[in-house]
Amino acid sequence: MESKPHTSRRSEQMGDLIEERIVTGVYPPGMRLDETELASGFGVSRTPIREALIQLSSAGLVEIRPRRGAIVAEIGPHRLCEMFEVMAELEAMCGRLAARRITGPEQLTLAAAHQACEDARDANDPDTYYRLNEQFHHLIYAASHNGFLEGQAAALHRRLRPYRRLQLRVRDRMSSSFAEHAGIVEAILAEDGELAAERLRGHVVVQGERFADLVASLPMLGDLGRSQVKPVSKA
Amino acid sequence: MESKPHTSRRSEQMGDLIEERIVTGVYPPGMRLDETELASGFGVSRTPIREALIQLSSAGLVEIRPRRGAIVAEIGPHRLCEMFEVMAELEAMCGRLAARRITGPEQLTLAAAHQACEDARDANDPDTYYRLNEQFHHLIYAASHNGFLEGQAAALHRRLRPYRRLQLRVRDRMSSSFAEHAGIVEAILAEDGELAAERLRGHVVVQGERFADLVASLPMLGDLGRSQVKPVSKA
DNA sequence: GTATGTTTTATTGTATACAATTTATATCTC
DNA sequence: GAGATATAAATTGTATACAATAAAACATAC
Numbered sequence: 354m355e356s357k358p359h360t361s362r363r364s365e366q367m368g369d370l371i372e373e374r375i376v377t378g379v380y381p382p383g384m385r386l387d388e389t390e391l392a393s394g395f396g397v398s399r400t401p402i403r404e405a406l407i408q409l410s411s412a413g414l415v416e417i418r419p420r421r422g423a424i425v426a427e428i429g430p431h432r433l434c435e436m437f438e439v440m441a442e443l444e445a446m447c448g449r450l451a452a453r454r455i456t457g458p459e460q461l462t463l464a465a466a467h468q469a470c471e472d473a474r475d476a477n478d479p480d481t482y483y484r485l486n487e488q489f490h491h492l493i494y495a496a497s498h499n500g501f502l503e504g505q506a507a508a509l510h511r512r513l514r515p516y517r518r519l520q521l522r523v524r525d526r527m528s529s530s531f532a533e534h535a536g537i538v539e540a541i542l543a544e545d546g547e548l549a550a551e552r553l554r555g556h557v558v559v560q561g562e563r564f565a566d567l568v569a570s571l572p573m574l575g576d577l578g579r580s581q582v583k584p585v586s587k588a
Numbered sequence: 589m590e591s592k593p594h595t596s597r598r599s600e601q602m603g604d605l606i607e608e609r610i611v612t613g614v615y616p617p618g619m620r621l622d623e624t625e626l627a628s629g630f631g632v633s634r635t636p637i638r639e640a641l642i643q644l645s646s647a648g649l650v651e652i653r654p655r656r657g658a659i660v661a662e663i664g665p666h667r668l669c670e671m672f673e674v675m676a677e678l679e680a681m682c683g684r685l686a687a688r689r690i691t692g693p694e695q696l697t698l699a700a701a702h703q704a705c706e707d708a709r710d711a712n713d714p715d716t717y718y719r720l721n722e723q724f725h726h727l728i729y730a731a732s733h734n735g736f737l738e739g740q741a742a743a744l745h746r747r748l749r750p751y752r753r754l755q756l757r758v759r760d761r762m763s764s765s766f767a768e769h770a771g772i773v774e775a776i777l778a779e780d781g782e783l784a785a786e787r788l789r790g791h792v793v794v795q796g797e798r799f800a801d802l803v804a805s806l807p808m809l810g811d812l813g814r815s816q817v818k819p820v821s822k823a
Numbered sequence: 824g825t826a827t828g829t830t831t832t833a834t835t836g837t838a839t840a841c842a843a844t845t846t847a848t849a850t851c852t853c
Numbered sequence: 854g855a856g857a858t859a860t861a862a863a864t865t866g867t868a869t870a871c872a873a874t875a876a877a878a879c880a881t882a883c
Contacts, residue, residue, distance in 0.1 A: 656874095
């Protein structure tokens with residue numbers, strides 16, 4: 354919907370590139386982000402890199418320690434649960450408002466998106482489901498008809514992306530996710546705001562709790578915040 | 589609580605300075621922020637100014653249009669209402685969690701802060717009340733024991749500061765605000781999360797609605813988004 | 824006099840150079 | 854050899870110089 358006006362700002366491009374590598378795990382949490390190294394790596398000067406890092410710092414993806422350089426933000430399990438808790442509430446709010454304010458065309462689009470998710474589930478295609486699931490949720494954000502809320506929800510959703518991606522692989526999550534979606538769509542189309550809110554809250558909270566389980570089973574992630582990942586420094 | 593580690597980064601200092609001038613209205617919405625002008629004005633080079641502007645842009649206080657410079661973000665009445673709507677929900681969430689998680693010492697601190705507000709109301713001192721009111725709300729954020737939520741709530745609270753400041757002056761708002769606070773404290777101390785949430789939501793929404801009224805009465809603010817404030821450019 | 828096209832000017836975006844501080848290394852003492 | 858101190862290296866923060874683009878001013882044609 355928001356057509357970005359072909360920014361032509363290198364800072365933005367660098368920011369997107371670095372963000373991509375962070376959320377995809379190419380730059381793992383705790384990794385040192387050397388300005389000079391990144392600059393030469395991307396074939397630009399340090400200036401756009403610095404500006405990108407500042408922006409990513411504001412978004413919470415990297416942490417800048419004065420005079421000590423930037424590292425990929427290490428979001429510990431505890432903080433992550435907190436973030437899921439807030440995400441659940443934001444989604445609940447979106448659902449409550451959407452139930453009251455959704456338009457006819459939006460209802461059709463939402464139903465179609467839900468249908469598409471069903472197809473992906475039937476095909477047992479987690480990657481496609483993952484993508485369609487994102488669209489589904491974004492439609493609810495938009496249907497809240499609160500642009501600011503939509504932006505906040507989308508931003509947090511995006512920030513939690515890498516962690517949500519992990520837990521979609523777990524046993525049967527795709528099916529239960531779709532089942533929950535059905536209830537959410539039903540509540541919204543019935544214009545029952547409180548029910549939609551409650552179901553969305555549950556839907557997201559489950560993700561957070563499942564994630565907590567996942568964390569407990571992964572020692573690698575278990576001691577996040579302790580581990581210091583070394584920079585990739587290659588000659 | 590979060591002691592900032594004496595950053596020594598000029599960018600941060602510049603950011604704080606510019607933000608201060610934005611929220612106090614020295615730089616009104618729509619004003620062009622000329623990098624060179626700001627740089628010479630603050631006695632630094634353009635670099636720290638640019639970095640500060642990027643940061644403020646991420647925070648939503650300024651808007652950077654590629655190759656066209658930065659302006660103080662113009663938050664129209666509509667967007668503002670949306671923001672108050674989200675603020676209400678965030679505060680409600682803080683209250684709900686606080687009622688369940690608040691500790692003994694925090695209860696005492698909250699009661700004391702409430703008492704202090706009462707004193708300011710009795711003294712009919714809006715400025716002091718304004719300050720104490722902020723502390724009161726921050727205590728509730730903290731009592732949610734969700735650090736991420738606390739941060740989000742504080743950030744939005746801060747961003748809405750200039751607009752809240754306006755409407756505290758209106759007739760009797762201080763008294764009704766305090767009365768609402770009493771109900772909120774009662775609900776939290778009674779550990780009734782839903783009641784606390786409901787009352788906080790109402791408390792903030794009232795602010796938003798009152799603000800909408802205020803907007804309607806102020807022609808200057810009424811056509812925000814249309815008016816183009818000229819830069820201060822002095823020789 | 825208005826509209827359009829060109830030139831000029833001003834401002835942003837990027838690169839590089841320099842300064843300041845931190846981290847690593849080496850040396851010296853015990 | 855361990856620890857501490859001093860020196861050296863590397864990296865961040867700031868300033869300045871240059872390039873690219875958009876706004877403004879001007880001139881010209883109609």
